[in-house]
Amino acid sequence: MGNTESVVVQKRLARFRPEERPLIEGVFERLQGDGGSGKVLTLESFKSSMDTLASDSMIKRVYRAACCVESGAGTATVTGSGKAITAATSGVSREQLVVFLADLLRGTAEERAPLVLAMSQEGAGNSEVVTREQVSQFLQDVLSSVVKILVSRERLRGWKLDRMGDVSMGVKLLAEQMCSELKASERGTCDVCSLEDWVFRVSQVAAYLELLVSEGLAVVLPNRPPLTLLPACLEAPWSKLKCLLDLPTLMFLAPQLPDSYSAPWRLLFTTQLHGESFSRMVAGLSKRGPTLLLIRDTRGHVFGAFASHAWEVKPQFQGDSRCFLFSVYPRLRVYTATGYNQHFMYLNQNQQTMPNGLGMGGQHGYFGLWLDSDFGRGHSRARPKCTTYGSPQLSADEEFTLDYAEVWAVGKPPAPEEGEEGRGKRSVLDMDPEVQAMMEMAGKTLHSQGLREPEEDED
Known part of the structure; x- marks a missing residue:
């Protein structure tokens, strides 16, 4: 020039x-x-x-x-x-x-x-x-x-x-x-x-x-690697799987995760492969690090939640303000924690709930999203008595019926507890004794109240 x-x-x-x-x-x-x-x-x-x-x-x-x-x-x-x-x-x-x-x-x-x-x-x-x-x-x-x-x-x-x-x-x-x-x-x-x-x-x-x-235009500049827009994916059985995620949605959701959660995504549970069993889902996500849940209801709405901590069966509240809810279809949106309280995620016998209230059978006010341990039922809005007014309704109906679900591990798994090193790689069908006992007790309670028929082939 x-x-x-x-x-x-x-x-x-x-x-x-x-x-x-x-x-x-x-x-x-x-x-x-x-x-x-x-x-x-x-x-x-x-x-x-x-x-x-x-x-x-x-x-x-x-x-x-x-x-x-x-x-x-x-x-x-x-x-x-x-x-x-x-x-x-x-x-x-x-x-x-x-x-x-x-x-x-x-x-x-x-x-x-x-x-x-x-x-x-x-x-x-x-x-x-x-x-x-x-x-x-x-x-x-x-x-x-x-x-x-x-x-x-x-x-x-x-x-x-x-x-x-x-x-x-x-x-x-x-x-x-x-x-x-x-x-x-x-x-x-x-x-x-x-x-x-x-x-x-x-x-x-x-x-x-x-x-x-x-x-x-092939403008390749030295010392400037190509932009990384997708997280790595490992351990997904693609020959049998048809997942809810598409590439643009993945490009949107991945940057919403905290920077420390850059580990490869791993599929933990899907109803397509593992059946409509709440106990199997809990077994699949328990102690696996941060997770992302995706749900499709029977009317076609797709939504989910990000849990910032590993799931454990205990009464204490877990997680932090990095937990969030999101919708995929018919609109792509993220809903961050309200800050109203510290009830971000909890999983126990009487209240089994995900980020800011994704739970099963919870009795208190909650924000956003929960699943019932009677697999297939859910709720996607804060109850009227709860003060989190204006919380999003993610599903087509406030009381929705689940059509499909999948859970992805999106962070580094927690270090194995003492005595677990020799266990090797766990299958999604393996059940922790603690989780097994909790689920059996929850099933018996529901059955005694006439809310659920016993399952002959339960895990």
Whole structure:
């Protein structure tokens, strides 16, 4: 670029390390060899580099944003004078590409917001605002491309796409969740200022765009490993399993877990493989470290809870404020602890309850979610007498019927107690004597009250 490059470009290059700058400057020549024309890059140049990793509409969005960069002004802008349309016709210059890459890969929310505005517009529009629906469509394009990159680059980390939930539905739900954080005007439109605030608060927007551009345009910077968007998965019997999770939902839930819980996820229990047995579920999750429970009710709603501590059969309350409830379908949301009390998770004979109240047969007020030891029944809201007013109803009906459940260990298991070292690896069907005694007593109590028939084949 020599002495003719602008001060703005020099400042953008200064954000990269000396060994990275030639790589950023070299992207233009490489793309030009894939279909460039003269001193600018055409849409065909971007398609040649990105066509296996992104949809045609997403490639056009990236190209349009690069065309709209005003390198002389130092920012990416979309004017109302039709300049964006003219730029898109003429192509992307070397300086525009450098500023575009610097702003997306190392920029601030203020610098990224105009690019998001340009990518959210339909066609070659040049409006100074976009609607929430346009932003949602842009996000769906981005998320679909991110999933495509994870698959093609073999970064699924043990997860099996064909044995998981519907990716297209997960993309729509995650896009809607991210858009829910967008503060639109009364008319439902978003300008650069509102997009800047959104990009600043919702860090996934920048992360997903960085992955898309760095992979799509092959901008491989040394000492900067690829973003890790999925936790590793171990010990899942994929040949027999069809799990509730899909990749976008997993990309959303994994960052919600505390940083210390970065261990591989392990499947502990699923009704598909282990049957509708509460005692088997308790045996599967007892003393296995932090866990994530997913439930689908008979009306199709999917929801669950994260337990921050290992489950143990004892009357004392366990867990801490890191416990949370969440919904997956029809809306993707996380509900953190209310702080009303310290009743985060407990599991004992009379009150067997998960985060802030996921329990079985509890008699006191509780928040959010519980399961009955008579497997199949549940409740997903605070009782009216409880002061946690406004707690979320996760299921379709307040009193729901369970259709499917699975439990994942998502943290490091606790150290084995003295005398347990020689036990070896436990099966989900193995029952701790303590848990067995508790469950037998609970079953007898329910039977004596006429609430449950004895099970001939109970564990």
